[in-house]
Amino acid sequence: MNKQIHFKSALILITTVICLSCNSNTGTSSKTISENPFESQVDSILGLMTLEEKIGQLNLPVSGDITTGQARSSNIAKKIEEGKVGGLFNIKSVEKIKEVQKIAVEKSRLGIPLIFGMDVIHGYETTFPIPLGLSASWDMELIEKTAQIAAKEATADGINWTFSPMVDISRDARWGRVSEGSGEDAYYGSQVAKAMVRGYQQEDLTANHTLMSCVKHFALYGASEAGRDYNTVDMSRIRMYNEYFPPYKAAIDEGVGSVMASFNEIDGVPATGNKWLLTDVLRDDWNFEGFIVTDYTGIHEMIAHGVGDEYQVTSQALKAGIDMDMAGDSPDTKGAFAKVLKASLEKGLVDIADIDRAVKRILTAKYQLGLFDDPYKYCDTERAKTEIFTQEHKAFARKVSAESMVLLKNENNVLPLEKSGTIALVGPLANTAVNMAGTWSVATNQKASNPLLDGLKTVVGDNATILYAKGSNVDYDLDYEKRVTMFGKDIPRDERTDKQLLDEALAVANKSDVIIAAIGESAELSGESSSVTNLQIPQVQKDLLNALLETGKPVVLVLFTGRPLAIVEENENVPAILNVWFPGSEAGLAISDVLFGDVNPSGKLTATFPMNVGQVPIFYNQKNTGRPLGNKEGKFQKFKSNYIDVRNEPLYPFGYGLSYTTFEYANLKLDKTSVPMDGKINISVEVTNSGNYDGKEVIQLYIRDLIGSVTRPVKELKGFQKVFIEKGETKTVRFTLSVEDLKFYNYDLEFIAEPGDFEVFIGTNSDACLKSKFVLTN
Numbered sequence: 001m002n003k004q005i006h007f008k009s010a011l012i013l014i015t016t017v018i019c020l021s022c023n024s025n026t027g028t029s030s031k032t033i034s035e036n037p038f039e040s041q042v043d044s045i046l047g048l049m050t051l052e053e054k055i056g057q058l059n060l061p062v063s064g065d066i067t068t069g070q071a072r073s074s075n076i077a078k079k080i081e082e083g084k085v086g087g088l089f090n091i092k093s094v095e096k097i098k099e100v101q102k103i104a105v106e107k108s109r110l111g112i113p114l115i116f117g118m119d120v121i122h123g124y125e126t127t128f129p130i131p132l133g134l135s136a137s138w139d140m141e142l143i144e145k146t147a148q149i150a151a152k153e154a155t156a157d158g159i160n161w162t163f164s165p166m167v168d169i170s171r172d173a174r175w176g177r178v179s180e181g182s183g184e185d186a187y188y189g190s191q192v193a194k195a196m197v198r199g200y201q202q203e204d205l206t207a208n209h210t211l212m213s214c215v216k217h218f219a220l221y222g223a224s225e226a227g228r229d230y231n232t233v234d235m236s237r238i239r240m241y242n243e244y245f246p247p248y249k250a251a252i253d254e255g256v257g258s259v260m261a262s263f264n265e266i267d268g269v270p271a272t273g274n275k276w277l278l279t280d281v282l283r284d285d286w287n288f289e290g291f292i293v294t295d296y297t298g299i300h301e302m303i304a305h306g307v308g309d310e311y312q313v314t315s316q317a318l319k320a321g322i323d324m325d326m327a328g329d330s331p332d333t334k335g336a337f338a339k340v341l342k343a344s345l346e347k348g349l350v351d352i353a354d355i356d357r358a359v360k361r362i363l364t365a366k367y368q369l370g371l372f373d374d375p376y377k378y379c380d381t382e383r384a385k386t387e388i389f390t391q392e393h394k395a396f397a398r399k400v401s402a403e404s405m406v407l408l409k410n411e412n413n414v415l416p417l418e419k420s421g422t423i424a425l426v427g428p429l430a431n432t433a434v435n436m437a438g439t440w441s442v443a444t445n446q447k448a449s450n451p452l453l454d455g456l457k458t459v460v461g462d463n464a465t466i467l468y469a470k471g472s473n474v475d476y477d478l479d480y481e482k483r484v485t486m487f488g489k490d491i492p493r494d495e496r497t498d499k500q501l502l503d504e505a506l507a508v509a510n511k512s513d514v515i516i517a518a519i520g521e522s523a524e525l526s527g528e529s530s531s532v533t534n535l536q537i538p539q540v541q542k543d544l545l546n547a548l549l550e551t552g553k554p555v556v557l558v559l560f561t562g563r564p565l566a567i568v569e570e571n572e573n574v575p576a577i578l579n580v581w582f583p584g585s586e587a588g589l590a591i592s593d594v595l596f597g598d599v600n601p602s603g604k605l606t607a608t609f610p611m612n613v614g615q616v617p618i619f620y621n622q623k624n625t626g627r628p629l630g631n632k633e634g635k636f637q638k639f640k641s642n643y644i645d646v647r648n649e650p651l652y653p654f655g656y657g658l659s660y661t662t663f664e665y666a667n668l669k670l671d672k673t674s675v676p677m678d679g680k681i682n683i684s685v686e687v688t689n690s691g692n693y694d695g696k697e698v699i700q701l702y703i704r705d706l707i708g709s710v711t712r713p714v715k716e717l718k719g720f721q722k723v724f725i726e727k728g729e730t731k732t733v734r735f736t737l738s739v740e741d742l743k744f745y746n747y748d749l750e751f752i753a754e755p756g757d758f759e760v761f762i763g764t765n766s767d768a769c770l771k772s773k774f775v776l777t778n
Contacts, residue, residue, distance in 0.1 A: 036289070038367035042360050048110060049083075051342060054355050056084035057112070057362045059338040060293060060326045063091035063100075080114065081107045084338065086324060086362050087115035087161070092443060097158030098379035105375045113375035115366055117161035120211070121180065121440040122146070124153035126393040126585055127449070129404045130438040130526075130562055131166065133581025135182035136603040136657070137403040138698040138722050140195040146400055147199025149393050151211040154443070156383035160369050161212045163260060165196035167247035168217055171617035173610065174227025176530030179439055179562030179582075181222060183606030184619040184654060186243050187717045190250035197254040205257065206370040208377045215251035217262030217295060219277055220244050224264055227616070228531045233264040238710060241745035243621075249286055257290045257365060261298055261322060270305045272298040273313060278321030291323040291361035299325055300333035310334035314341055315349035323358040389445065394586055401583035401590030406603040407576075407658040414554050414576040416597025416660055417514060419463040424512035425453055426471040426505045426548060427519040428541065429560045434489045438582025439527030439562055446488055448585065452518050452558065455588020459596060467512055470494055471505035472544040474522050484525040491522060498540065502547055515548050515555045516595070517574075523582055526562025535566040535613045542569070549573055558591060564609040568651055579603075597660060602696035602722065604657035604765065608650045615646070620654035620766040621713040655700050655717075655765035661691030661727060665699075668762055668770040675739075675776050677753065683735045685762045685770065689725040698722045699733045702761040702768055708754055709746050715766060735762075742776060 036042070046054070061076055079085050080103045091097060097116055104114045122128045128146045129136075137143065147164075154162065166180040167189055182192040193215065200213040223244060224231035235244070252259075259282065262271040271277055272294050282288045294317070302313035313335040317325075328336030344350050370377055407415070417423070429435060431453040434446035456466050474491055475481045476498070485491050494501055509515050519541040524530060536542070537559075548555050556576040559567070570577060578601065583590050593599040610618045625641040634642070634649035642648045664687070671682040687699060701719035705712040719735045737760075742753040755776045761768035 036364055038364050041367060041372070042363045045110065045112065045363055046356060046359060049359070051345070051355075053083040053110065054359045055337055055341050056082070057086035057359045058324050058341070058355075059085050059329055060087050060089055060117070060324050061085060061329050062327050063088040077103055080104050083108045083110060083112070085114065087117060089117040089163075089326065090119065090442060091116060092118070092157065094156070094158040094379055094381055094384040098376060098381075101375055101379060112363070113366055113371040115161050115212075115362075115369065115371070116159050116378070117163060117214070118154060118159045119164070119440055119442050120150050120154045120159065120162040121164050121166070122438075123150050123397070123441070123584060124157070124443045125389040125445055126153060126397050127437040127441050127444045128397055128400050128584045130179045130440070130582045131181055132179050132183060132562065132607065133404045133438075133583065134400065135188070135192055135606040136406050136581070137400065138604050138720055139403060140191055142400055142403060143192060144195040144199040145396070147196045148202065149396065151200045151202070152209045153388045153393070154211055155209050155378050156380070156387040157443075158378050158384075159211065160371070160378050161214065161258070162200055163214045163216060164200070165193055165213070165251065166216050167193040167251060168220070168222030168262075169244050169247065170222030170607075171619040172223070172227040173535055173564040173607065173616055174531055174533060174613065175222060175224060176229060176526045176532070176563070177528055178222070178564070178607065179526040182247075184608060185606065185621065185717050186246040188606060188720070189247035193247040193251040194254045197251050197256045201255065201257065203255070205368045208380070212257040212365065212369060213251070214258040214260050214293065215248060215256045216260035217271075218248055218259050218282065219262060219271060220266060221262040221264050229529050230263045233266060237749060238745060238747065241749055252282070252286050252288050257368065259288065259290065259292045261292060261294050263295055263298060263301065265305060270302045270307060272322060273302055273307065273316035273320045275320040283321065291358070291365055292321055293324040294322055294326045294328070296327045297330060297333050299328055299337070300335040303335050310336075310340050311344050311347060311349055315344040318350050318354050318358065323361045389448070389585075397584050398586035398590045398593070401586055402593045402599040402601075404581060404583065404603050405591070405594050405601050406579040406605055406656075407601040407660075408559075408579050408652060408656075409571060409574065409577040410658055410660070411575040413660075414556060415578070415595065417556070417595050419460045419596055421513040422465045422467060422511060423456065423460070424509045424515045424553075425456060425466055425468045425518065426509060426515060427517050427544065427558075428470055428472055428474050428491055429520060429522070429558075430468060430470070430516075430518035432491050435485075435491065435523040435560070436582060436587035437584055438523045439530070444585065450586050450588040452588045452591055455590070455592040456516075458589060459592035459598070467508045469505040469508040470501060472498065472501050472540045474541070475538040476540045484522045484530070486524045489523045502544060505544060506547060506551065509548055509551050509553060512553060515551070515553050516558055517545050517548055517555055518558045518560065519545060520560035520565070521562055523562070533613065535564070535610065535616075537565065537567065537570070545570065545574070556595065558595070564605075564607045566610050566612045566651065568611055571651060597693070600660045600693050600695040602657070602659060602698065604655050604698045605652055606654065608654050609652040611646050611651050614643070615650065618650055621716050623711050623713055653766045655698070657698070657765070659691070659693070659695045659697065661689055661693040661695040663695075663697045663725070663764060664688045664690045665763055665770050668760070668772050670760065670772050670774055673774050675774055677739055677755070677776070677778060680736055680738045681774055683737065683760060683762070684732055686730055686732050687723065687725060688730040689727050692727055694724070694726045696722055696724050697764065700763060700765065700768060701735050702766065703737070703742070704759040704761070705742065705744070705754070706757040706759060708744070708756070712744070715761060717766070739776070
């Protein structure tokens with residue numbers, strides 16, 4: 001009997017090869033089920049499958065117990081041989097993956113290949129800045145290429161599916177996962193989402209250097225109440241559609257192959273079991289035809305939400321639209337496809353058609369990846385030797401990191417520094433290679449990253465003397481420090497007293513001409529389950545910084561962070577502040593390139609920095625109240641919508657970032673003042689580099705819809721260009737707006753543009769000062 005079934009599988013594989021020769025570029029096309037070019041092959045396999053094998057395709061277990069040479073005796077390997085696994089995630093190395101794939105293809109009854117996923121978030125072994133930092137580059141071509149390199153390296157190591165991009169909009173810096181997204185703006189986040197999907201998939205999932213992308217977390221995860229991870233999300237539909245949904249939809253429109261459901265609830269229903277979200281919106285309205293995977297143990301967690309027992313939550317998730325269950329068969333879970341879906345079917349809670357529908361989507365994805373054609377296409381050990389962490393990739397990572405850094409302050413042109421004299425490098429982040437990649441860098445060789453101390457020494461060579469002192473631990477509290485230096489990103493606790501560490505730092509500082517203070521967050525102080533109520537730099541590091549300032553020497557603050565911080569005191573007292581985020585593999589070299597002026601900083605914030613934690617959530621594209629402030633300075637006014645104890649403007653606005661040169665804007669022009677519904681308006685502005693350095697400027701265009709059927713934001717980003725301008729040069733920068741750029745979702749959730757008056761703003765950040773007007777007519 002088994003021989004007969006394997007023979008049938010062989011026939012299916014032969015048919016598949018013929019089909020793939022005719023459909024070699026179907027990976028990212030937007031097709032309906034009826035247009036699925038693999039439908040007949042999928043149906044053929046489905047007809048051979050037992051119920052257990054069908055449920056197995058929906059099972060995505062953790063792969064932690066599989067090691068090279070032991071795969072055949074591992075627990076998961078036994079399940080694979082029995083056809084009870086559809087894929088694995090976070091298994092690393094091509095050798096392990098090939099060994100496991102061989103079990104699936106050659107030992108299981110039907111020989112269905114596995115899909116292998118991993119959190120390839122901001123690079124593979126070559127690691128780029130954390131996503132929030134990468135977004136600060138405002139360079140879509142560069143961002144797309146980082147995803148291409150990540151795909152090349154991951155596929156060379158056997159991975160064919162990435163849980164990226166994360167496109168959750170967040171306006172609350174207390175939420176640790178703000179580090180994984182692209183900030184607060186839906187328009188900008190949509191551009192990044194499209195660039196990342198293009199980079200991973202490259203419109204050809206059959207190629208062995210591309211990955212299937214998975215957009216996450218659907219939906220609204222970044223708006224969790226109080227910034228507390230996994231917490232409830234509650235908002236109006238009109239806000240969902242206008243302010244939070246656009247990046248997800250942009251990824252769908254770009255052809256993303258899969259979607260991950262979020263942990264939070266929406267309208268009282270957990271996203272994992274929310275049929276309105278996963279079926280009505282995602283599939284029916286947006287025409288998504290890929291597959292949907294849960295987040296880690298997402299189905300089981302619905303029990304704690306309080307919506308039912310393991311049978312109820314499992315059936316609800318399947319019927320809502322979930323296709324694959326991540327880590328559902330872990331020992332401590334109850335609700336899971338692998339554990340109770342068969343019983344749910346017997347109880348009449350689901351239909352076999354529900355199961356078949358999900359299985360078809362998983363099998364289709366495997367056909368799209370070419371796995372039935374060649375299950376070992378991602379298992380070339382020679383690629384793994386030559387295409388991962390290459391010098392070419394590291395050089396690009398160095399460039400990307402420098403492009404992402406944001407100069408927040410540069411009083412009296414302290415920066416760039418001279419490569420001469422004696423330079424003191426002080427701070428707990430100055431010499432920690434394992435923290436440079438930041439959070440969610442699971443594939444990174446942490447110890448191979450370049451710390452700031454090494455980077456400075458390399459860049460200055462024999463031209464200057466570098467003196468180093470740690471200066472302080474990450475925090476006064478040892479237990480807190482342990483919580484923020486997890487996952488192999490330890491910063492060894494110095495057992496000397498705080499005074500001894502400080503005295504050593506001051507001794508080094510007093511011998512120096514300039515001081516570089518490398519302080520801020522450790523890598524795991526932001527990220528998943530790293531929510532905070534204090535957005536300031538840890539107090540021990542603030543005390544260190546203040547002591548360094550008291551020496552009277554020039555101090556440059558190199559700020560490491562995965563979130564917007566409230567650094568009012570530092571902004572007032574430190575002459576120069578360079579926000580470097582967590583820059584990735586080549587951190588030390590890239591930071592040094594900027595500090596010494598080999599690269600002129602051009603990064604711009606994509607998330608507003610608050611004055612204090614009490615201002616959050618804070619974002620530029622707010623709506624006016626009926627009692628808006630009447631002054632631009634944010635000064636207190638009684639009976640207006642403002643705070644009584646702090647100025648109301650942010651510390652640094654969205655789009656903010658300085659340069660070593662200066663840029664002047666002039667001559668904002670519109671080619672017409674009246675635009676019909678089927679027309680376009682051309683806008684131009686002259687930008688002059690009036691400083692002493694060549695540099696790049698991000699020119700930003702915003703609009704305001706002055707009157708609407710529903711209230712509209714005070715400003716909305718609708719265009720941007722990153723332009724290189726030589727010193728003394730003037731460039732004319734042009735934009736075009738169409739009616740599509742003016743559309744929004746109205747009260748009835750219709751996507752429309754309404755006739756009326758619009759304002760246009762252009763400038764260097766969201767406080768753009770040049771302004772003009774036009775009218776949209778019927």
